[in-house]
Amino acid sequence: MEFPSVVLTGVLSLPYFRCRSLSVIYGFPGSDRMQHFLWTAWNFIKLYILGAWYMAKELLVPHKKPTGIGPQNGRVAIVTGGGRGIGLQTVKQFLLQDMTVIIAGRDVTSLQKAVDRIRSEGITSGRTECLELDLMSLNSVRELVREFLKLNLPLHVLVNNAGIMFWPEEITEDGFESHWSVNYLGHFLLTHLLYPHLRKSSSKEMPSRIVNLTSSVHYIGQINFADINGRKYYNAQAAYAQSKLAQLMFTRILDKHIKAMDGNILVNAVHPGVVATELFQKVAWARLFPGLARKFLKKPEQGSDTVVYVALSSEITNGGNYYENCSITWPSSFSSNPKHLRSLWDISCSQVNVKEFGVL
Numbered sequence: 001m002e003f004p005s006v007v008l009t010g011v012l013s014l015p016y017f018r019c020r021s022l023s024v025i026y027g028f029p030g031s032d033r034m035q036h037f038l039w040t041a042w043n044f045i046k047l048y049i050l051g052a053w054y055m056a057k058e059l060l061v062p063h064k065k066p067t068g069i070g071p072q073n074g075r076v077a078i079v080t081g082g083g084r085g086i087g088l089q090t091v092k093q094f095l096l097q098d099m100t101v102i103i104a105g106r107d108v109t110s111l112q113k114a115v116d117r118i119r120s121e122g123i124t125s126g127r128t129e130c131l132e133l134d135l136m137s138l139n140s141v142r143e144l145v146r147e148f149l150k151l152n153l154p155l156h157v158l159v160n161n162a163g164i165m166f167w168p169e170e171i172t173e174d175g176f177e178s179h180w181s182v183n184y185l186g187h188f189l190l191t192h193l194l195y196p197h198l199r200k201s202s203s204k205e206m207p208s209r210i211v212n213l214t215s216s217v218h219y220i221g222q223i224n225f226a227d228i229n230g231r232k233y234y235n236a237q238a239a240y241a242q243s244k245l246a247q248l249m250f251t252r253i254l255d256k257h258i259k260a261m262d263g264n265i266l267v268n269a270v271h272p273g274v275v276a277t278e279l280f281q282k283v284a285w286a287r288l289f290p291g292l293a294r295k296f297l298k299k300p301e302q303g304s305d306t307v308v309y310v311a312l313s314s315e316i317t318n319g320g321n322y323y324e325n326c327s328i329t330w331p332s333s334f335s336s337n338p339k340h341l342r343s344l345w346d347i348s349c350s351q352v353n354v355k356e357f358g359v360l
């Protein structure tokens with residue numbers, strides 16, 4: 001399955017196709033509306049080819065369970081968006097390993113209810129704290145870190161999980177497109193603010209870990225450096241793909257920084273699989289045929305398996321990699337381009353006003 005997968009994802013992310021889509025935007029003669037229509041159609045087609053391929057692949061390739069998970073007693077993790085979906089299942093698996101888990105999400109009452117449900121299922125190990133975080137607001141990210149520091153805990157694992165997919169155009173209070181803010185930029189700032197604490201809690205034997213939730217959709221994405229917010233032509237699919245590509249590229253460039261600073265932290269990116277969660281609430285076919293989605297997509301507990309593997313397994317000894325189904329996989333060519341990595345780093349630092357990453 002790997003060879004056709006590499007070929008297909010490679011083709012979908014080939015510079016030729018990116019140039020072609022750009023030429024559709026900037027060079028195709030015709031009205032603005034026509035250009036926007038072609039851009040939307042192009043993104044739609046790419047998304048459905050990729051989606052169909054991934055669904056077929058996941059039906060044919062056996063699901064791998066995480067291995068090499070040793071005792072984690074007393075270790076502390078933060079999981080963003082841990083109140084439902086893949087995040088909630090990750091929290092559950094961390095608790096089973098007797099970890100202390102900080103669950104960060106928009107509504108603390110519903111997070112507490114989620115914890116009560118976990119406890120009522122008979123999971124009594126581990127500790128939880130629920131803290132408010134709205135990734136649509138950079139101030140909320142800063143406030144979360146202030147609240148976390150009040151707990152006076154070490155920090156060994158950060159799972160940047162929260163996400164939205166295919167939302168209509170919306171600009172945050174800080175002036176950023178919502179997918180960019182929730183899926184990427186908020187997590188970029190959060191990681192910057194928590195970096196010194198991850199570093200302090202890290203050791204050679206047990207390095208701290210950062211897990212960034214990306215998606216196979218990154219293969220069809222590109223970063224529109226000239227117009228990150230997509231103000232000229234907004235397309236929800238392109239906005240999601242851009243944010244997930246950024247999350248992957250952030251992983252790769254942060255790993256280089258960590259190695260240069262000898263930070264002893266492992267940062268990796270994960271595509272959790274195509275998983276039946278509320279993430280699909282804006283996808284017409286999944287809304288119309290929820291039974292079909294539940295039957296053919298992975299279950300949320302399967303979606304958290306690669307996250308848990310990358311966060312806890314002793315088999316993970318390096319950073320900067322992209323994982324699917326508990327294995328390292330090829331990322332897109334766009335995400336490996338040093339010029340793109342540099343530009344993303346510079347633009348992100350300037351958007352959140354960071355002079356030196358990880359230095360407060």
Ligand SMILES: NC(=O)c1ccc[n+]([C@@H]2O[C@H](COP(=O)([O-])OP(=O)(O)OC[C@H]3O[C@@H](n4cnc5c(N)ncnc54)[C@H](OP(=O)(O)O)[C@@H]3O)[C@@H](O)[C@H]2O)c1
Nearest residue numbers: 081085086106134135136161162163215274275277278279
């Ligand atoms: N499901 C898949 O097939 C799939 C595939 C590839 C990648 N992923 C990635 O996996 C991650 C988890 O997705 P999921 O499938 O578990 O989705 P989900 O069930 O929709 O959960 C998303 C989580 O993100 C939180 N969230 C949304 N907006 C937020 C905001 N502004 N501030 C803070 N938290 C916010 C939600 O909290 P609320 O309850 O407050 O809304 C929820 O806990 C996402 O990053 C997604 O892109 C998923």
